[in-house]
Amino acid sequence: SQQGEEDPQALSIQEGENATMNCSYKTSINNLQWYRQNSGRGLVHLILIRSNEREKHSGRLRVTLDTSKKSSSLLITASRAADTASYFCATGPSGGSNYKLTFGKGTLLTVNP
Amino acid sequence: EAQVTQNPRYLITVTGKKLTVTCSQNMNHEYMSWYRQDPGLGLRQIYYSMNVEVTDKGDVPEGYKVSRKEKRNFPLILESPSPNQTSLYFCASRASGNTGELFFGEGSRLTVL
Secondary structure (H helix, E strand, O other), rough: OOOOEEEOEEEEOOOOEEEEEEEEOOOOOEEEEEEEEEOOOOOOEEEEEEEEOOOOEEEOOOEEEEOOOEEEEEEOOOOHHHOOOEEEEEEOOOOOEEEOEEEEEOOOEEEEE | OOOOOEOOOOOEEEEOOOEEEEEEEOOOEEEEEEEEOOOOOOEEEEEEEOOOOOEEEEOOOOOEOOOOOOOOOOOOEEOOHHHHOOEEEEEEEEEOOOOOEEEOOOOEEEEEE
C-alpha cells in the first residue's frame, strides 16, 4: 500500500527559482526519506529526517517534518536545470521495523533553463 | 566503488520463459530488496531479505521468487513470466539497523510479450 503521497504530481519552474514538494503520509513513522530519480535511472538518496526532528538541511535542500499533520516538505533552493528529476518520499514505519520502506508516487520536477 | 549491480539492464522475453534478474552489492549490506516501478503506481516492494537465508514478501510478491544464499547476491526469479510483469525493476540494499538510506541499482527494464 502507498504510504507517502507527493504533491504536486508535476512542477515546472525556471532556473534560479525555488521548488517545493510536499509529502503526506497516513501512519506513524520512524523516519522519512527523500530520493531523487533521473529519468529511468536508479533512485538516489537525498536526505533522511527522523520523527523527532523538525527541519534538516543539506546543501540547497531543506526538509521539514510535521508529525502532527503527517506531512513533510522538500525545498530545493536556487534550482538548476540539472535538478530536473522525479522526487520521491519514503516512509519507514514506527515500531522498530524499517524493512518495509514505502515510497510515494513521486513529483516530477522540470527546471527550465 | 560502492554499488548495486543488476543484470540484465534490458530484456525482452516471451510469456512462460523462466528468467532471472541478478542483483549484487559490494557494500556488505545485510538488507536487500526488490521493487517494481510502473507508471502511475510508483515503486512497489516485491520481496526483501534481512540477511542470508531470510526473505519475506513485500506488497506485490505474486509471480516472483527470490533466494539469498550469499550476502552479496539477491536474484529475482520469474518462473513463468506474464505480460503484467512488464516493468522497470530495481534492486536496493542497505546496512542493517532501523534506519538508513537505500542504495539502488540502475534498474532492469523487462518486457514480456
